[in-house]
Amino acid sequence: MTTRSIPVLDQGAGEFRPPDPDAARRWARDKDRRLVDKRMTEQAAVERFVADGSYVSYDTNVWRRGPSSLMREIIRQHKRDLWLAAKFSAHDATLLTAGGCVSKIDVGWMEVGRIITDAVREGRVKMFEWTNGALAYRHLAGALGVPFLPLRYVGGTDVFHNSGAQLIEDPYTGQPVCLVPAVNPDVALIHVNQCDIYGNARVFGPGLAPVETAMASRHVILSTEEIIDTDEIRKHPAQTTIPYYVVDAVVHAPFGCYPGSVPGLYRADLEHLMEFGAAQLQGTMDAYLEKWVYGVASHTEMMEKRVGLAKMQQLQADETHTEGYYT
Amino acid sequence: MTTRSIPVLDQGAGEFRPPDPDAARRWARDKDRRLVDKRMTEQAAVERFVADGSYVSYDTNVWRRGPSSLMREIIRQHKRDLWLAAKFSAHDATLLTAGGCVSKIDVGWMEVGRIITDAVREGRVKMFEWTNGALAYRHLAGALGVPFLPLRYVGGTDVFHNSGAQLIEDPYTGQPVCLVPAVNPDVALIHVNQCDIYGNARVFGPGLAPVETAMASRHVILSTEEIIDTDEIRKHPAQTTIPYYVVDAVVHAPFGCYPGSVPGLYRADLEHLMEFGAAQLQGTMDAYLEKWVYGVASHTEMMEKRVGLAKMQQLQADETHTEGYYT
């Protein structure tokens, strides 16, 4: 009983993860609904929930409140062929590319240097151009359980032509409007300020899309600065942004964003960021990875042996602004 | 350059406010971006921002954290021909219908008695069947500035046939998916726990769709239990749910939800609710309106003369649960 049809005015030719809301529902159906202790090491979490070929979404990035310890563990475990959602990335994508883990990147924005550029030129990594907002919105679509969402940008650009977007005639106004497909990542890596052992989590401060990323994804690995009592969670339900039933793993990782910052808690280590930059410029990334990733067994060991207590205390002291976060 | 088209499989035949995101953008463009004092009386706010024929959306309802004092003022000013979004309404719609203010209602759920039933049967009020969620979602679409949103319900019902929904073949999965049109109300009436004089507002506790309603609407009238310093707002930015630039009026209205409750602050007045119920059953709504609306000049006068301090204190004392709201 087709009554009429909606013209598709144009569509992008880019490769994209095809949306499948019913498959995403089946993933959710099979998760445990009970309050079970989900604490595990970063090693166990990455082993269990990140596979070669996984579509991986992290939030925010290695500069600010990003899951840096989990990304290093992915490199340590030599995961391969990952498809990254670089929705507002920093040098995360470079790091994972240097580790040989990446074959595709959906790009919003990311720090780009010779490692990414060479990998793209040599065909080891393929990029698909989106935008920060369009990727955050695609995660929102995934979180809503719908196959696409309309939006009022992306059209009129080469981003459109290189993407999975479509331009249709809006069936309500008759005007052109863009659609973007939902994305439901295989794994979300999200660093949170606090959560309980079940995964009820609090993220403090402005942010990218931690909630949408968690809700859209098949598996959700949280790393957390602090594990708090569920009683505390229940006393202030308004502060919970991610509920336990979407979470698969809780990794206790103080300084888990190092060398990045957690606003209100510690600053980024600019010396380390310069060390990373120099390693890329000078082509000594192997030595960098050996020192910071392969040469240590865990995040805890890295913080103890490579960073040290004095530096940690300094980074905490440098973050002088706590208002609105912890006060 | 039409490449293909999307089949419309079915569509509802209901009347609905046609979406016009560009018109909604023009409303927003013309608002003041500066921090200006928006305090005014409920009388001034309703005079300025509610017109005969307005599409009015309130949140939540007269039983819980609803803008009751503003609704009474609408009746007092004899506004006519309003189109209500009863997304999860209580006896609000009945009250406004009793006041002769209503000609159309988009229904999610509402308390229904003889007043609504008679008005519908006699053709004075026309109803359009939606659902609570679909109306909240239509407000979300309005808040996103898009003309429609897809969702995975409404289909397979007479709600669909009586609505403005469309069933299309999803251009990504090929499977049927429903679309609902955005709604951008002319006026949002929202009662908040706290806000500053500019309209930066905090809503405490679980809720319906206060943020979506504010963001979707042309004019936003806040009534508030409490006006707080902007300095306090800036100390805890995470608590702000509605930013000042969408707000047109701030009405200081302690007990503004009476006879309903503000969780964490005061309970509903069950005696009053029974008085309302009896007035409807016994056909004495005119006397009820005279006592509670026409016979007093303002909300303040009503609280002083009709409710009284002892009752107010009792309702506050009855609300024993404040955890997570004010503690």
Place this chain on the structure above:
Amino acid sequence: MSSATSFTDNEAIITYASRLMDENRLYFVAIGGPPLLAVLLAKQLHAPSIAYVVEDGTIAPEMRLPAPAFMIGAGLASSRAVAWTDMNTVDFHASRGYIDDGVLAAVQVDAYGNFNSTFAGGTYDRPERRFGGPGGATEIASLCWRTMLMTRLQRRKFVEKLDFVSSPGYIDGTPGARERAGLPAGTGPYRVITERAMFGFDEETHRMKLLAVAPWSSIDDVLSDMEFRPVVPDDVVPLEPPTERELDVLRTQVDPSGRTIAGDWIVLDGAAQAAKAAPVAGAS
């Protein structure tokens, strides 16, 4: 557990529903009414950690009982939740497949579990009796994996044709009917719970199927109060009446105000519970 001999129809419905609930599933209920009471009863009796989500965005609360009389207006109803969100958010969780069972009250239901909360008699524009509307039932019955319906067994409620389809069951019962209407795959009605009979749905035809009948009733008695004939298998089992313990918790803890559990009384012959119950008081 000793069976009770005197309870209301609503008490029976709430009790039966509560017995179907366990801690391995997440429930979606409206802000008040029999479905919420059923979850609270299960939580008190056999599933202390059971979690539920409320239409107002409350996630997994641990309400201290006795419950307040006017649940919607009391902060207590949302207390000790793990999160406070809003209506759209919990609908998204359901849309994503995280909420297992929707528990709903219906005023009229058909053989495929479609139900009506809109009007009865007359037309949409000139209804004889107008109800509150679909509320959140449509999204809950569409998006949760399974739907449990709670209603009284009356001929005017179990009808051949609904006056209005507010919320979807299996639609026309044909394979894929829900998917063709845009609803998520693999979802649909699971149980219809009344004071005298419990129904499921035939896996092939999606037609309502009688599963259990109360000892004071009979299959014929049940069928006589339905316009349509459900599938009646050979293995219809007895529906155990509410126990004294269940009723005690329901009356003193879950609904001490008596607002929701009030209803028509069912009084059993003390000697033989299979005796026909006599309605003795008349809330409709």
Place this chain on the structure above:
Amino acid sequence: MSSATSFTDNEAIITYASRLMDENRLYFVAIGGPPLLAVLLAKQLHAPSIAYVVEDGTIAPEMRLPAPAFMIGAGLASSRAVAWTDMNTVDFHASRGYIDDGVLAAVQVDAYGNFNSTFAGGTYDRPERRFGGPGGATEIASLCWRTMLMTRLQRRKFVEKLDFVSSPGYIDGTPGARERAGLPAGTGPYRVITERAMFGFDEETHRMKLLAVAPWSSIDDVLSDMEFRPVVPDDVVPLEPPTERELDVLRTQVDPSGRTIAGDWIVLDGAAQAAKAAPVAGAS
């Protein structure tokens, strides 16, 4: 105010942009870089209550200056905001029409204000130089009412044809081109700000139009550094150089680390500011 005689190209660009800003408009900027610094400078100098929204969801912060070196990693950057939201939320506010001016940096721009942040030279799959990507610029340039672009005036930056259109200007310049691409009506580029020239757009043709030229430069000088020829009206005005006061606040308060304001130096002949500036140091 006394004009300065020595400043970087980036200092000039940031200063010119800041002068265009006032308290009656709401600005949208990315998390760091020249656009944010321009707003902060305006806030310090002539528009103390100016409000801006950041891509990370920060709404109307009142950052205490001097600004931290690594803005993205510092809690201070979001401090004293009226609200903390997230990326989708501020994009929705822009989509609804609440955010007046997007302020953006571009690496390549064409005659209609379309711009490129993706790659230069080669192809998309084999780029000679790959940049960070569109970031939030595409949504900001699409959804805000007006777009201000900040970039250096160089021939390789003001091109006939972009290597990649990351973000839309007036597209092909034809009437309704943006609307036909699905963008909101009545939006588009407003100014392109360089160290030596400021451009607007012709209302009819939507082609870039020269508005002002720095006193040490000239129209010919400007045109020689552009691949395409902008509209050149009769009333091109002088672009006042940064003042000592502007530079002092910029250097000591807005970017004390010097990370973002670093660039090629422009040193003016002390006697005649119209003298040709000589680049003396070479950041690219």
